[in-house]
Amino acid sequence: MTVVPVLARLGALGLLLALVLTPQSFAPVFRGLTENGAPPIYTQTSLLDLTLAHLTLVFAASLVSAVLALAVGIFVTRPVGAAFLPLSRALVNIGQVFPPVAVLAIAVPLVGFGTTPTLIALVLYGLLPVFETTITGLREVDPVVVEAARGMGLGARQRLWGVELPLALPLILTGLRLTLVINMGTATIGSTVAAKGLGEVIIAGLQSSNTAFILQGGLIVALLAVLIYDGMTLLEGALTGHESRD
Template identity: 45%
Template sequence: MNTLLRSPLFWLVLLFLGLLFGMPYSGPLFHYLFPALERPVWQQSSFISLAWAHLVLVAISSACAVLVAGGVGILVSRPAGEPFRHLVQTLAAAGQTFPPVAVLAVAVPVMGFGSEPAMLALFLYGLLPVLQGTLAGLNAVPAEVKEVAQGMGMRPSQVLLKVELPLAAPVIIAGIRTSVIINIGTAAIASTVGAKTLGTPVIVGLSGFNTAYVIQGAVLVALAAVIVDQVFGCLQRRLTGYVK
């Protein structure tokens, strides 16, 4: 219990949940801070539903990015896929150079308003960090270790699953960590095309000159990103200790 109380992650989660449940009752505080605003607290939908929709959007898009970029990274790290490595890296980098708003603007006429175009934009933005982390992690595995595994009679698939991926896991997780953190922040923009996220109060606040709405949404998005970053940090430390 003492260890839990000393963990920054525990207090961050507690603060996040406290704000989610307590924000609707923070009227007196925001009335004091913004006396000119008639409605200084977001009431159109609950922060809990917005947070859930935000995290689901990020989780699905990030999972797809991990599966695609991780799988492609493994393929191009094999001898047969090596000639396509530069092409794959270039395409992934190109996908991330497009501004999210531009991707949304192109996707909306085809896919309509809602979470689908947002998921496409987040998917494209999540590819490059995962791909880079996968390639860097697999390249860092010493050749001697792979040769010893092959000398023990392991097949290439066994070397990959039992030797390369476990050793490369901390670096791969670092790439996934970067990808997910980027997507948590970028998902806030998805509200411009009708997706429900914690960015909804931010977008409405900006369009209606309501600074209180902007602060409420932005604080929750920032806290969510910090919490997820801390979770991945703990996972990386555990994996690094396991590999050592």
């Protein structure tokens, strides 16, 4: 690990913490982006609270997406579920075919405003990366290794959990990393249906033509996405014993 990436990570983390913990210290920086005496810093709700709510929403949705996609991905790579692969792929792709805004428009009349419709949209939108990388990872496991495990007396479930999934883990983690980053940005639209998150800052800026608010919300989301992507890359390297090639 070289010094430059470490310094970049620490710098990004420091900037993020400063933005959410001491936002008023950035008032001189953002004041030039305001007009007609508009406030340079969003203060209607604590930026720290909005950031924590945003992270909670993203991680909850990504966890559900990962569990569902992993389960379906495993099922369709087994002989008993192979025939369901086209149908499963078509269903998983629904989240990508329909934009999250359209999902929100459908979900709100059914479940109301707030966090629930946003969770539904994020879960659907985050299925595809984990689903596809799970299938690819399991298919790329060397059949010789699987046969060797069978020869050692391991049953189908033991081979799956003890051999196939560990070998497929790098690709599965890549899919989870993509899901987290996708959901980090997409979650901002949840504020249009009263879900608490950083989208509140961006939308307030758009409604009041306050570029400072838009930049604050966008910068925090971008820093979170970069740090989570980088953190997942490091986690992948730690769990698999090698550094990611990304």
